[in-house]
Amino acid sequence: METKLYVGNMSQSTTEQDLRTMFSEAGTVGSVDVIMDRATGKPKGFAFVMMGSQVEAEKAITMFNAKDVNSRTLKVNISKPREDR
Numbered sequence: 001m002e003t004k005l006y007v008g009n010m011s012q013s014t015t016e017q018d019l020r021t022m023f024s025e026a027g028t029v030g031s032v033d034v035i036m037d038r039a040t041g042k043p044k045g046f047a048f049v050m051m052g053s054q055v056e057a058e059k060a061i062t063m064f065n066a067k068d069v070n071s072r073t074l075k076v077n078i079s080k081p082r083e084d085r
Helices: 016-023 054-064
Strands: 003-008 029-036 042-049 075-078
Touching: 003 054, 016 029, 016 054, 029 054, 042 054, 054 075
Parallel strands: none
Antiparallel strands: 003 042, 003 075, 029 042
C-alpha cells in the first residue's frame, strides 16, 4: 500500500525532479507534489511524496529527515489527513 510523506522546510530552489531523484534512493516513488503559492507561483517550501510501501516510506524518513538539502534541514514524516478549516 502506498504511503504519503510530508516533506517540509524545503528551499524554494528544490524541484520536483530533485525530490523524485532523492526519494527513489529509498524505494519506489509514486508521485511528487511540490505545493505552489497561487498568488506568486513560487513553491511554498513543502511537498508530498507518495512512496510505494510503508517500509519504503519508513526508510525514506530515516534517510532524509533532518538531512541538509540546499542549505535547509528537511522535515520528513508520514502525512496526516487534511483537517477541516
